[in-house]
Amino acid sequence: MTDANATRPRTRRDAQFDKIRDREAALAGTRQHTARFMSKFLNNRLAVVGFVIFAVICLMSLFAPLIAQHDPMSPNLRAIAKPPSAEHWFGTDKTGRDVFARVLYGGRVSILVGLGSALLSAIIGVIIGVYSGYVGGWLDWIAMRISEIFMSFPQIILVLLLVAILGQSLLNLIVIFTLTGWGGIYRMARARMLSIREEEYVQALRSFGLGPARIAYKHMLPNALGPIMVNITLSTAAFILQEAGLSFLGLGVPLSIPTWGNILNAAQDLRVLEQNWWIWLPVGATISLFVLSVNFIGDGLRDATDPSQQG
Amino acid sequence: MLTYIARRLLTLIPMVIVISFLIYLGLELTPGDAVSHMVPPDARSMMDEERLQALRESLGLGKPFIVRYWIWITGVMQGEFGYSLAGGVPISKIFLDRLPATLELSFAALLISTVLGSILGTISALTRGSLTDQSLTVVGMLGVSIPEFFFGLVAILVFALNLNWFPVGGRILPGYDSFWDRLPHLVMPAMVLSIMMTAGVMRYARSSMLDALSRDFIRTARSKGMPEWRVNILHGFRVALTPVIVLIGFRLPVLIGGSVIIEQVFQWPGIGKEFVSAVRSQDYPLVMMVALFSVLAVLIASLIVDLLTAIIDPRVRLGE
Numbered sequence: 001m002t003d004a005n006a007t008r009p010r011t012r013r014d015a016q017f018d019k020i021r022d023r024e025a026a027l028a029g030t031r032q033h034t035a036r037f038m039s040k041f042l043n044n045r046l047a048v049v050g051f052v053i054f055a056v057i058c059l060m061s062l063f064a065p066l067i068a069q070h071d072p073m074s075p076n077l078r079a080i081a082k083p084p085s086a087e088h089w090f091g092t093d094k095t096g097r098d099v100f101a102r103v104l105y106g107g108r109v110s111i112l113v114g115l116g117s118a119l120l121s122a123i124i125g126v127i128i129g130v131y132s133g134y135v136g137g138w139l140d141w142i143a144m145r146i147s148e149i150f151m152s153f154p155q156i157i158l159v160l161l162l163v164a165i166l167g168q169s170l171l172n173l174i175v176i177f178t179l180t181g182w183g184g185i186y187r188m189a190r191a192r193m194l195s196i197r198e199e200e201y202v203q204a205l206r207s208f209g210l211g212p213a214r215i216a217y218k219h220m221l222p223n224a225l226g227p228i229m230v231n232i233t234l235s236t237a238a239f240i241l242q243e244a245g246l247s248f249l250g251l252g253v254p255l256s257i258p259t260w261g262n263i264l265n266a267a268q269d270l271r272v273l274e275q276n277w278w279i280w281l282p283v284g285a286t287i288s289l290f291v292l293s294v295n296f297i298g299d300g301l302r303d304a305t306d307p308s309q310q311g
Numbered sequence: 312m313l314t315y316i317a318r319r320l321l322t323l324i325p326m327v328i329v330i331s332f333l334i335y336l337g338l339e340l341t342p343g344d345a346v347s348h349m350v351p352p353d354a355r356s357m358m359d360e361e362r363l364q365a366l367r368e369s370l371g372l373g374k375p376f377i378v379r380y381w382i383w384i385t386g387v388m389q390g391e392f393g394y395s396l397a398g399g400v401p402i403s404k405i406f407l408d409r410l411p412a413t414l415e416l417s418f419a420a421l422l423i424s425t426v427l428g429s430i431l432g433t434i435s436a437l438t439r440g441s442l443t444d445q446s447l448t449v450v451g452m453l454g455v456s457i458p459e460f461f462f463g464l465v466a467i468l469v470f471a472l473n474l475n476w477f478p479v480g481g482r483i484l485p486g487y488d489s490f491w492d493r494l495p496h497l498v499m500p501a502m503v504l505s506i507m508m509t510a511g512v513m514r515y516a517r518s519s520m521l522d523a524l525s526r527d528f529i530r531t532a533r534s535k536g537m538p539e540w541r542v543n544i545l546h547g548f549r550v551a552l553t554p555v556i557v558l559i560g561f562r563l564p565v566l567i568g569g570s571v572i573i574e575q576v577f578q579w580p581g582i583g584k585e586f587v588s589a590v591r592s593q594d595y596p597l598v599m600m601v602a603l604f605s606v607l608a609v610l611i612a613s614l615i616v617d618l619l620t621a622i623i624d625p626r627v628r629l630g631e
Contacts, residue, residue: 046449149330152613156568157586157605164590164598165337237456244458245572249587267464268575270479274472284461292456299452 040304047300053293057286061107070098072105072258084278091278093266103283106258109170110287113253114240117177122232124178125185130224133193134216140190147183155180159242163251170253173246177239185231192224226305233298237291244287260287315621323610330606331387335380338599387603396594405585405597406604413581416574417566419501424508425559431509432516433548439521447513454510459569463503463576470499480578500577504569508562515558523547563612567605 060067070076075095084091090099132140150158162176193216196202205215240260246252247261248268255262260283267273267280374382386393392402435447471479477499523529524547532542571583578584582601589597 148326149333152326152330152606152609153602154563154565154567154605154609156571157602160571160586160590161334161337161598161602164593164595165341241458245460248458248460249572249575251587251590264461264464270467270472273464273468277468280464284458284464288453288457288461291458292452295452295456 044300044303046296047303050293050296050300053289054297057107057290057293058111061104061111064101064104064108068098068101068104070101072097072101090282091276093263093279094272094276099263099279099282102258102263103260103286106260106263106283107286109253109257109259110240110243110261111290113170113174113177113243113259114236117174117181117239118232118236120174120178121181121235122185122228125182126189126221126228128182129186129189130193130216130221131213133190134197134220135212143186144190147186150180150183153180156242156245159246160251163246168251168254170257173243173253177242181235181239185228185235188227188231189224192227193220196220196223226301230298230302230305233294233301237294237298240287240291240294312621316618319614319617323614326610327607331384331603332380334599334603335383338595339376341593341595392600393596395589395597397589397592397597402597402600406582409580409582409585412579413570413574413583415497416500416504416579416581417570419497420504420508420566420569421559423501424505424512427505428509428512429516432513433520433543435513435517436520436524437543451510451513454506459503459507460572460576462506463500463573466499466503467576480576481580500573500579503576504566504573507569508565511562511565512558520547563609567608
C-alpha cells in the first residue's frame with residue numbers, strides 16, 4: 001500500500017479511510033459467508049438436533065449446583081443402592097451417593113477432558129502444521145517424522161503406556177490426550193496448506209514481500225478453518241469415548257473425581273450390572289447421546305463448510 | 312517392484328529403531344530400577360548401600376544408558392523379552408499363552424465387520440437417498456457413538472444374565488477346549504468388538520460404491536443390456552471392494568484398541584487384558600514389550616497394505 005502511494009504524501013485522513021474500507025469489506029464478507037453457512041447447517045436436521053442435545057447436556061453440567069439437590073461426593077448410608085425415586089431421580093449407588101448429581105457433575109469433568117484435549121491438540125497441530133506445511137524444508141521433515149512415530153502406536157496402547165509412565169491424574173490425562181491427538185490435526189492442516197500453497201493470492205502476497213509466518217497464519221489459515229473445525233468436533237467425541245473407556249478400566253481420571261467413565265466403572269461388578277441398572281444405564285446413555293450429538297454436529301459442519309463432501 | 316519394497320523397508324527400519332529407543336527411554340524414566348523391584352522392602356532395609364551397588368553392577372545397571380539400550384535391543388531381537396515383574400514369568404511365555412486368544416477374537420471381529428460392513432454399505436449405496444439408506448446412516452452413526460464397553464455391558468445383561476444364551480465371559484471352560492465348545496464364548500465379544508469397525512467399513516464402502524457406480528464402465532455394462540444386479544455385483548461391487556480391503560489394514564490399530572477394553576469387559580484372557588493389568592500393577596517390562604509389539608504389528612500391517620496397493624495399482628509404485 002505505502003509503496004503504491006509513495007508519490008503523494010499520505011495524510012491521516014487517508015489512513016482513516018483505509019481502515020473504514022477494510023472494516024466494511026471484512027464485515028460484508030463474514031455476514032454473507034455466515035448466512036450461507038448458517039442456512040446450510042440449519043437445513044441439516046440431524047445437525048440441529050445434535051446441537052440442541054449438546055447444548056442441553058452442556059448447560060445442565062455447567063449449572064449442576066443449581067439443578068442437583070444432592071452432593072455428588074457425600075455418601076448417605078441410609079440410602080444405599082436405592083432405585084430411582086422422587087428424591088433421587090437416578091437412584092443412589094453402592095455408597096448412597098445420588099447418581100443424578102454424579103452424572104451432572106461427572107459431565108463437567110468429562111466434557112472438560114474431551115473439549116480441552118481437542119482444543120489443545122488442535123492448537124498445537126495447527127500451529128505446527130500451518131507453518132511447516134507452508135514453509136516446508138527440514139522443519140516440515142522433522143514434524144512429519146515425529147507425528148509418524150506417534151501415529152504408529154495404536155492410540156489406546158500409547159495412552160496406557162503414558163499413563164503407566166506419568167501416573168494417573170486429571171491434568172496428566174489431558175496432557176496425554178493432547179500428546180496422542182495432535183498428530184491427526186497436524187497432518188490435516190499440513191495437507192490443506194500444501195494444497196493452497198500454490199494459489200495465486202499466496203504468490204501475490206509473497207511477491208509483496210510478506211513474511212512466511214504472516215502469510216501462513218493470517219492469510220492462508222482462514223481458508224483451512226472449515227476442516228479444522230470439523231476435526232476438533234470429531235476429536236472431542238473421540239476423546240470423550242476414550243476418557244470413558246480408560247476410566248471404566250480404572251486407569252483414567254482418579255476414581256475419587258466423578259466422571260462419566262468413573263461412574264460406569266461400578267458396572268464391572270456383575271451384581272451391580274444385573275440388579276442396579278440405574279447406576280450404569282443412565283450414564284452410558286448420556287455418554288452415547290452426547291457423543292452422538294457431537295458427531296451429528298461434526299457431520300453438519302462438514303456438509304456446511306466443504307462443498308466436495310455433499311451427497 | 313523390488314526397489315519399491317526395498318525403499319519401504321528402508322523407511323521402516325529407522326522408525327522401529329527410534330520407537331524402540333523411545334520405549335526404552337520411557338522405561339528408564341519410570342520410578343525405581345530393576346533392583347528396587349527384585350529386592351523385597353524388608354530385605355532391602357537389611358542390605359547396606361554397598362551390596363545394593365554390587366547387585367546393580369552385576370546386573371549391568373552401572374553401564375551408560377546407550378550401552379544398556381544396545382544390550383536390551385539385541386536381546387529382544389534374539390527372543391529374550393525379559394521377565395514380568397509379577398511372579399517373574401518370562402514375557403515370551405505370557406505372549407505365547409495370551410496371543411492366540413487375542414488373535415482369535417480380532418480375526419472373528421475383522422471377519423464380521425468386513426462382511427457385514429461391505430454388504431450394508433453396498434445396500435446403502437444402491438438405495439441412495441431412500442429410507443433404508445438414511446436409517447443405515449443413522450445406525451452407523453450410533454455404532455461409532457456408543458462406547459463399545461457399554462454395548463458389552465448391555466449385551467451381558469440381556470443375552471447372558473437374562474436370556475442365558477451365552478456365557479458371561481471367559482474363553483474356555485476347563486475340560487472343554489474344542490472349537491465348538493469355545494464358540495459360544497466368542498460370539499458376544501466378537502460381535503461387540505466388530506460394531507465400531509462395521510460402522511466404519513459401511514461408511515467407506517458406501518462412498519466407494521457410489522464412486523464406482525458413476526464410472527464409465529458401469530454405463531457401458533448397462534448399455535450392453537446387462538441385468539442391473541449383474542452390473543452392480545460383477546462390476547460395481549468388485550471395483551468398490553479394493554479400497555475397502557485397504558481400509559481394513561489401516562483399521563488394525565482400532566481393532567487392537569477395542570480389544571483392550573472388550574477383553575476386560577468379557578474377561579477374555581488375551582494380551583489386552585494382560586496389558587491392562589500390567590499397567591495397573593506398574594509391571595513396566597511387560598507394558599513396554601506389549602507396546603513395542605503392537606507398534607510392530609501396526610507398521611507391518613501398513614507395509615503389507617502398501618505392498619498390496621502397489622500390486623493392485625501400478626500408479627502407486629511408479630508415482631514416487
